[in-house]
Amino acid sequence: MDKELKVGPGMFVAYSYKLYNESDGKLLFETPKDRPDVMVYGVSQEVVPGLIAAMEGLKAGDRFGVTLPPMAAFGERHEEDVVELDREIFTREGKLAEEVKTGAILPMMTADGHRVIGTVLEIGDEKIKMDFNHPFAGLTVRYDGEVVEVREATEQELKPMHGCGGGCCGGCGDSGCDCEKDENGGNKECGCGCH
Numbered sequence: 001m002d003k004e005l006k007v008g009p010g011m012f013v014a015y016s017y018k019l020y021n022e023s024d025g026k027l028l029f030e031t032p033k034d035r036p037d038v039m040v041y042g043v044s045q046e047v048v049p050g051l052i053a054a055m056e057g058l059k060a061g062d063r064f065g066v067t068l069p070p071m072a073a074f075g076e077r078h079e080e081d082v083v084e085l086d087r088e089i090f091t092r093e094g095k096l097a098e099e100v101k102t103g104a105i106l107p108m109m110t111a112d113g114h115r116v117i118g119t120v121l122e123i124g125d126e127k128i129k130m131d132f133n134h135p136f137a138g139l140t141v142r143y144d145g146e147v148v149e150v151r152e153a154t155e156q157e158l159k160p161m162h163g164c165g166g167g168c169c170g171g172c173g174d175s176g177c178d179c180e181k182d183e184n185g186g187n188k189e190c191g192c193g194c195h
Helices: 049-055
Strands: 011-021 027-031 037-040 063-068 082-086 105-109 115-123 127-131 141-152
Touching (some): 011 049
Antiparallel strands (some): 011 027, 011 037, 011 141, 063 141, 105 115, 115 127
């Protein structure tokens, strides 16, 4: 009988979870079992490190739970990451782009070509106030989840072509993730939780 595969280096892992704000118990994000997030242990860089550690050594069907402070989860909030940008950056043919609404999460590029995600806070006549902190920055969070699948990663999975690797908790779902979208707006290719 084959030894059951466990989460560890070089393993492909699919996992479902609910993410809660520990201070008030509010559900922040959920990845259902039929559309789990995925990662390759030791390769995927976007997964919260404390979450990876909580799954190490588990096998398919095992449950996990971990509470993480901001520095082990989505980082602290930084007020310098809240900025005002010229409204004209967000215009097309002289009009404000329809996706630019208060609360919208938008993909943007820095001057040196790095992709960043921002949340629209305020829309003014000349400026638009954006928050480039992760939406869950500054929160102590709790993950409650289950390992759905564990298998050896393929050669292709060990050398990912793009930045999504799972566990991004919706950060790239509305932000221009470069994964192919399905009919519901989720990602077909990478399973990065952008459902």
